Amino acid sequence: MDTSAAPTSPNGQRPDPSRIERLCIERGLKMTGQRRLIARVLSEAEDHPDVEELYRRASALDSRISVATVYRTVRLLEEKGIVERRDFGGGRARFDPTDRGHHHHLIDVDTGKVIEFEDAEFERLARAIAERLGFSLIGQRLELFGRRPEDAPAARPGRKSGR
Amino acid sequence: MDTSAAPTSPNGQRPDPSRIERLCIERGLKMTGQRRLIARVLSEAEDHPDVEELYRRASALDSRISVATVYRTVRLLEEKGIVERRDFGGGRARFDPTDRGHHHHLIDVDTGKVIEFEDAEFERLARAIAERLGFSLIGQRLELFGRRPEDAPAARPGRKSGR
DNA sequence: CTAGGTGCAAATCGTTTGCGGTGAT
DNA sequence: ATCACCGCAAACGATTTGCACCTAG
Numbered sequence: 001m002d003t004s005a006a007p008t009s010p011n012g013q014r015p016d017p018s019r020i021e022r023l024c025i026e027r028g029l030k031m032t033g034q035r036r037l038i039a040r041v042l043s044e045a046e047d048h049p050d051v052e053e054l055y056r057r058a059s060a061l062d063s064r065i066s067v068a069t070v071y072r073t074v075r076l077l078e079e080k081g082i083v084e085r086r087d088f089g090g091g092r093a094r095f096d097p098t099d100r101g102h103h104h105h106l107i108d109v110d111t112g113k114v115i116e117f118e119d120a121e122f123e124r125l126a127r128a129i130a131e132r133l134g135f136s137l138i139g140q141r142l143e144l145f146g147r148r149p150e151d152a153p154a155a156r157p158g159r160k161s162g163r
Numbered sequence: 164m165d166t167s168a169a170p171t172s173p174n175g176q177r178p179d180p181s182r183i184e185r186l187c188i189e190r191g192l193k194m195t196g197q198r199r200l201i202a203r204v205l206s207e208a209e210d211h212p213d214v215e216e217l218y219r220r221a222s223a224l225d226s227r228i229s230v231a232t233v234y235r236t237v238r239l240l241e242e243k244g245i246v247e248r249r250d251f252g253g254g255r256a257r258f259d260p261t262d263r264g265h266h267h268h269l270i271d272v273d274t275g276k277v278i279e280f281e282d283a284e285f286e287r288l289a290r291a292i293a294e295r296l297g298f299s300l301i302g303q304r305l306e307l308f309g310r311r312p313e314d315a316p317a318a319r320p321g322r323k324s325g326r
Numbered sequence: 327c328t329a330g331g332t333g334c335a336a337a338t339c340g341t342t343t344g345c346g347g348t349g350a351t
Numbered sequence: 352a353t354c355a356c357c358g359c360a361a362a363c364g365a366t367t368t369g370c371a372c373c374t375a376g
């Protein structure tokens with residue numbers, strides 16, 4: 001399913017357009033170095049970074065970028081439907097590329113970790129509820145907050161996702 | 164089911180404690196004039212006001228109150244579990260008294276109106292999903308965004324809610 | 327070449343907080 | 352009396368924006 005080419009290319013600095021860069025081009029965005037950078041960071045992110053984190057990761061690759069640009073770009077990407085803005089509490093917005101498919105989140109209240117999941121039954125139920133109320137469903141937001149019981153199948157200590 | 168007494172009482176200014184004032188007293192909060200006022204406004208609200216709106220409504224009843232106090236009180240009530248903080252987008256937090264029972268929201272994307280609803284099947288499903296992922300469910304957030312089809316059976320004017 | 331992007335710093339906006347005075351218990 | 356509350360204004364943290372310069376198309 002993944003059509004992305006090898007992330008490493010012969011010519012040192014440009015491992016060919018990232019997933020998200022390609023989307024940007026498709027939608028006719030002018031691709032500057034900064035945007036390419038942010039697109040790359042987002043493409044490679046397995047978690048849901050906030051602006052500060054995006055800025056940190058982008059600066060690490062090329063320090064010639066300002067937070068203001070990250071804010072502007074992220075907003076642009078949101079308008080183009082390339083990323084979705086999320087609010088997991090904690091004041092700052094976090095971003096989620098839309099090309100990974102529709103999903104919801106379960107936030108581990110103890111660790112702050114975010115687990116993604118899909119659920120067909122929920123999709124159906126959501127639509128049914130909306131219709132029952134006389135609406136057609138445009139969008140939904142579902143977040144579960146949970147705690148792993150002590151005797152649970154021990155979360156693999158692998159650090160990923162969430163802050 | 165509603166145990167509230169008549170909202171009008173003989174002694175001019177104090178139509179007996181509001182629903183929420185009673186809860187405050189139960190939980191041992193020192194009841195000042197301002198808190199009584201905010202409790203009243205919240206008790207009478209059929210919608211989900213933000214701080215600015217609460218402040219506006221409270222000031223209308225007695226101008227000797229400041230926004231800072233509204234912020235402080237609303238936060239206190241949240242800690243005591245008397246109201247819940249909500250985020251329907253738009254930057255400001257909105258507040259929802261918990262004594263109206265557990266419910267979720269459907270936001271009319273055209274009008275911004277908020278419709279409350281409950282759904283037992285969803286509760287069950289949410290718990291099931293959390294368990295499937297190895298968590299016990301602590302909380303959830305469900306918001307549906309919908310649009311009323313032109314030819315819709317015009318929402319029964321039963322419920323209010325929304326701004 | 328030119329519309330649009332960018333960095334920087336100042337400005338906004340919702341919300342919090344320090345402080346001196348006030349009021350509920 | 353005491354300790355928590357209140358109003359005011361300054362402080363804050365996230366995000367936006369005005370301006371002068373710079374770059375992709």
